[in-house]
Amino acid sequence: MSAAVAADDELDRRLVMATQSGLPLVPRPYHQLGEQLGIPADEVMRRFRRMLDSGVIRRIGAVPNHYAIGYTANGMSVWDVPDERVDELGGRIGALDFVSHCYHRPRNPPAWPYNLFAMTHGSSRQEVLDKVARIAALLGADCRASDVLFSTKILKKTGLRIGG
Amino acid sequence: MPEVVEARSIDAIDRAIIDRLQGDFPICEQPYAVAAAALGIEENELLARLQRLLETRVLTRFGPMFQVERMGGAFVLAAMRVPEADWDRVVSTVNALPEVAHNYRREGEKSSDFNMWFVLATELRDGIERTVKRIEEACGLPVYAFPKIREYFVEMKLRVRR
Structure with a gap:
């Protein structure tokens, strides 16, 4: 890595560290960050736009505590589907409007036979189970085994934390 | 779940903030003013409400989500x-x-x-x-x-x- 690239990345990294717990709640937050980091506000905004474009920032906004807004049942549905079909099926399940996350992950047999994960949320376990049943219907015979793991306690939730 | 927060105080404006501000927060000189205008409220009201939603842990964060x-x-x-x-x-x-x-x-x-x-x-x-x-x-x-x-x-x- 060249020194110039390192310095460029270092500034992004400092912006990440300055905002990972949140954006300042002041009328001109990007200006405040600029003052904090000793760079012009325009540079802060340019870097935020660039990080949004490149996907380093997924989005900027409110992150609700989903229990507090009524989603008390959160189920991670897991599925064993043929590896050669997982991309097609993952794409279709990810497109369902009630699935918030959908991934292909490795199996670890025999303890863990599942290779497709889809998160669903609801106001009750039954609502989540109904949604999971819709996924099962969509998978049909491609589903060889499945389970739903409900979260029953948040043990820790700090989110991303870099740099001490 | 013991972590459930009392969300008793969520009113219609809070709901609009939570539902409509989960992404696309503007990057500009006064982003809260722009976002507030879209919600039909004043900048200072949006700031005060975000502060309260964070304090009561209805929101876990407000800001960029990094990958x-x-x-x-x-x-x-x-x-x-x-x-x-x-x-x-x-x-x-x-x-x-x-x-x-x-x-x-x-x-x-x-x-x-x-x-x-x-x-x-x-x-x-x-x-x-x-x-x-x-x-x-x-x-x-x-x-x-x-x-x-x-x-x-x-x-x-x-x-x-x-």
């Missing part, structure tokens, strides 16, 4: 099968590590007995393997890592349910 993999880091889901008798000890050992970003207890509807699920976030990709080893040594239990092979969809935007 650590795009910065050279790693974000990996991992799980353990923890015997009940060992539960408290393992929770404190795992939670004490700064690399553990979230940790949830989960219970399978059917046969799965993986009851502890956490996300490891490290600044460097090779940090994951080291952290997994440290947890295994400290807890005396195997850790199963489930790095994503492919992401089909991620969008955690939920509308207020009350």
